[in-house]
Amino acid sequence: MNPGMQAARQEALKAALLSLLILAVLLGIWHLATLQPKAVAAPVVALTAEQIEYAKLMGKDPASLAANAATGTSGKSGFPTLSQMGVAIARNLASPFYDNGPNDKGVGLQLAYSLGRVGLGYLLAALVAIPLGFVIGMSPLIYRALDPFIQVLKPISPLAWMPLALYTIKDSAISGIFVIFICSIWPMLINTAFGVAGVRKEWLNVARTLEVKPQRLAFEVILPAAAPTILTGMRISMGIAWLVIVAAEMLVGGTGIGYFVWNEWNNLSLPNVIFAVLVIGIVGMLLDLMFARLQKAVTYVD
Amino acid sequence: MSIEFLKVEGLGKTYPGSSEAVFDGVNFEVAQGEFVCIIGHSGCGKTTILNVLAGLETASTGHVFMDRREVAGPSLDRGVVFQGHALMPWLTVRKNIAFAVRSKWPDWGRAQVDEHVEKYVALVGLASAIDKKPSALSGGMKQRVGIARAFAIQPRMLLLDEPFGALDALTRGTIQDELLRICAETHQTVFMITHDVDEAILLADRVLLMSNGPQARVAEIVKNTMSRQRQRATLHHDPQYYRIRNHLVDFLVSRSQDLSHGRAPAQPLEASPGLIEPEPLPPSTTHPTVIPLRSIA
Numbered sequence: 001m002n003p004g005m006q007a008a009r010q011e012a013l014k015a016a017l018l019s020l021l022i023l024a025v026l027l028g029i030w031h032l033a034t035l036q037p038k039a040v041a042a043p044v045v046a047l048t049a050e051q052i053e054y055a056k057l058m059g060k061d062p063a064s065l066a067a068n069a070a071t072g073t074s075g076k077s078g079f080p081t082l083s084q085m086g087v088a089i090a091r092n093l094a095s096p097f098y099d100n101g102p103n104d105k106g107v108g109l110q111l112a113y114s115l116g117r118v119g120l121g122y123l124l125a126a127l128v129a130i131p132l133g134f135v136i137g138m139s140p141l142i143y144r145a146l147d148p149f150i151q152v153l154k155p156i157s158p159l160a161w162m163p164l165a166l167y168t169i170k171d172s173a174i175s176g177i178f179v180i181f182i183c184s185i186w187p188m189l190i191n192t193a194f195g196v197a198g199v200r201k202e203w204l205n206v207a208r209t210l211e212v213k214p215q216r217l218a219f220e221v222i223l224p225a226a227a228p229t230i231l232t233g234m235r236i237s238m239g240i241a242w243l244v245i246v247a248a249e250m251l252v253g254g255t256g257i258g259y260f261v262w263n264e265w266n267n268l269s270l271p272n273v274i275f276a277v278l279v280i281g282i283v284g285m286l287l288d289l290m291f292a293r294l295q296k297a298v299t300y301v302d
Numbered sequence: 303m304s305i306e307f308l309k310v311e312g313l314g315k316t317y318p319g320s321s322e323a324v325f326d327g328v329n330f331e332v333a334q335g336e337f338v339c340i341i342g343h344s345g346c347g348k349t350t351i352l353n354v355l356a357g358l359e360t361a362s363t364g365h366v367f368m369d370r371r372e373v374a375g376p377s378l379d380r381g382v383v384f385q386g387h388a389l390m391p392w393l394t395v396r397k398n399i400a401f402a403v404r405s406k407w408p409d410w411g412r413a414q415v416d417e418h419v420e421k422y423v424a425l426v427g428l429a430s431a432i433d434k435k436p437s438a439l440s441g442g443m444k445q446r447v448g449i450a451r452a453f454a455i456q457p458r459m460l461l462l463d464e465p466f467g468a469l470d471a472l473t474r475g476t477i478q479d480e481l482l483r484i485c486a487e488t489h490q491t492v493f494m495i496t497h498d499v500d501e502a503i504l505l506a507d508r509v510l511l512m513s514n515g516p517q518a519r520v521a522e523i524v525k526n527t528m529s530r531q532r533q534r535a536t537l538h539h540d541p542q543y544y545r546i547r548n549h550l551v552d553f554l555v556s557r558s559q560d561l562s563h564g565r566a567p568a569q570p571l572e573a574s575p576g577l578i579e580p581e582p583l584p585p586s587t588t589h590p591t592v593i594p595l596r597s598i599a
Contacts, residue, residue: 301437
């Protein structure tokens with residue numbers, strides 16, 4: 001192994017250690033913030049006999065109630081402790097795909113619904129955006145003609161389309177897909193057009209002198225030349241789609257990881273909400289990583 | 303051998319928004335199997351002329367005929383080696399050349415394409431680098447791949463746009479030798495732009511001298527009076543070499559300027575430095591045909 005590689009490895013190891021340290025600190029803060037004070041040995045505030053009786057009637061332990069009254073905390077802080085979180089994670093991971101009816105599905109199943117919606121909406125967007133981007137990139141006339149529309153439509157929040165989608169499509173599931181479609185189309189469209197318009201003139205001239213047919217020109221010259229830019233757009237689109245799906249599912253309800261978050265909030269089950277938030281983050285990261293790989297595969301050194 | 307394989311008639315180009323033509327009234331011919339170099343100062347439109355010959359650009363006036371048929375667009379009959387190699391960086395050397403070969407012979411099988419590609423890669427001495435991407439090659443190697451690609455489609459005419467401009471002197475010399483050898487083997491017709499007078503003398507059978515722009519023209523055609531078996535190593539020992547060289551340099555340094563704005567003759571004058579007029583005329587030996595030229599202009 002050469003010294004350069006060794007140095008790089010050491011650097012990576014140090015970074016990993018530092019990451020672990022930061023994680024430990026964060027978990028420590030969490031632990032301290034949710035720490036339940038130990039019951040004080042002797043209750044400072046004495047409860048009246050009626051109060052003790054009432055507490056017993058309500059199924060509560062009068063001793064701890066008194067302790068809480070003394071320290072000014074309620075029985076539950078509301079925010080889960082690390083151990084409660086661990087239990088929730090274990091429970092969710094133990095059976096991710098159970099289905100006990102509309103409001104009680106495993107997180108894996110909900111995730112599958114969300115990924116399905118994102119995948120479908122994203123695929124439809126790619127099918128429209130990439131060919132259209134090709135046309136726009138090739139023809140300055142069409143670029144100019146479509147530019148005002150793109151500029152106006154691009155900044156619209158995808159959720160703003162939701163009422164119109166629900167009204168016209170009359171199906172919440174398809175409306176969700178439509179929202180993903182409309183939010184992922186712009187980065188792909190713009191990047192494809194930009195990449196195609198930026199293909200080096202000399203490569204096109206080589207193809208022209210070789211009398212390359214249009215179809216071959218598109219697939220063997222322009223597409224590989226513009227692929228890194230197109231994939232950048234696809235990566236951005238996927239990031240946005242994953243952001244939007246959670247919000248859309250919260251709005252529409254029914255299924256999906258976004259709905260899961262909202263449903264667990266309604267159940268006041270914060271451990272499940274936190275778990276779902278983590279899952280959303282990790283899945284988003286994996287999707288991005290996948291596109292980073294693809295991007296690396298099509299990038300060329302000039 | 304046909305006398306006029308390529309014929310250029312009254313070629314002119316005026317770019318939109320410009321009042322004066324970059325060049326106009328450009329006339330010359332190239333015979334089959336001939337190696338022709340064109341020299342001129344920057345901005346006289348050499349690259350535009352080459353692009354018109356390639357069919358990549360259209361001229362404002364005039365015509366180009368190849369084999370008595372007008373050139374009206376790019377064609378596999380004319381291979382081009384571009385100034386900046388123009389290889390596709392996402393393809394290996396093999397695939398870059400295969401791309402060209404499949405364009406010329408779409409019906410060929412994989413093995414046939416591969417065999418053909420390997421033959422031409424070997425011709426430019428890059429067999430060991432055949433599966434490398436252009437980014438892993440040096441500038442000289444890239445330009446060799448560009449040359450191999452142009453030769454691989456076996457064009458009837460080869461157009462080279464200052465192919466060695468960006469290379470260092472040593473690399474340039476080696477590739478010049480290779481080009482000379484390949485052209486001798488294949489009897490390739492070549493039209494080449496260069497800025498290098500020595501390169502022109504080494505490679506060309508005839509050198510077209512362009513006057514300065516605007517309204518540049520091919521003012522003179524200089525015959526290379528040296529033997530075709532010339533070699534780079536011994537070139538400068540031939541007494542003819544300096545006569546030709548002086549003639550070319552004199553033109554570029556002093557005369558090309560005076561011939562701008564269309565003052566060059568419509569039909570280029572032919573010069574054979576050191577042959578037509580023998581040595582004993584000391585003052586005019588270097589440019590024997592200059593005197594009539596002035597009177598015409």
